[in-house]
Amino acid sequence: MNDCLFCKILRDEIPSVVVYENEYVKAIKDIDPQAPFHIIILLKEHIEKPADITSENCNYIGQAALAAAEIAKQEGLTDGYRLVLNSGSMGGQTVNHIHMHMLSGRNLGWPPG
Ligand code: 5GP
Numbered sequence: 430m431n432d433c434l435f436c437k438i439l440r441d442e443i444p445s446v447v448v449y450e451n452e453y454v455k456a457i458k459d460i461d462p463q464a465p466f467h468i469i470i471l472l473k474e475h476i477e478k479p480a481d482i483t484s485e486n487c488n489y490i491g492q493a494a495l496a497a498a499e500i501a502k503q504e505g506l507t508d509g510y511r512l513v514l515n516s517g518s519m520g521g522q523t524v525n526h527i528h529m530h531m532l533s534g535r536n537l538g539w540p541p542g
């Protein structure tokens with residue numbers, strides 16, 4: 430057991446709105462959405478940040494991208510979406526458990542702010 434917020438959500442100790450789940454990921458609605466559609470795909474492995482991805486655990490990231498493609502079909506996101514991985518403080522990461530943002534429902538600017 431650990432005190433990590435996203436591990437607690439994965440264990441259902443903190444409630445969340447689940448959009449999609451399989452053995453590798455749990456995708457939930459973001460509590461502070463930045464677009465009409467904004468979910469975070471939590472990896473079911475406590476890797477702190479994208480910089481800690483290794484050849485041993487990288488399958489989880491592939492599974493998250495695969496889940497996003499499935500979610501896009503499930504949710505009818507035919508006009509596209511954005512996947513984001515924030516790593517570390519300069520990358521804008523605020524929760525130290527790896528997660529993939531999936532945003533859609535409006536035109537997203539580039540470059541990001
Ligand atoms: P980060 O800034 O680390 O890339 O993203 C963390 C995300 O988690 C933020 O978009 C934030 O709104 C979201 N978040 C933080 N706490 C909670 C929570 O308790 N529940 C849910 N569903 N999302 C959360």
Ligand code: ZN
Nearest residue numbers: 433436475526
């Ligand atoms: Zn965790």
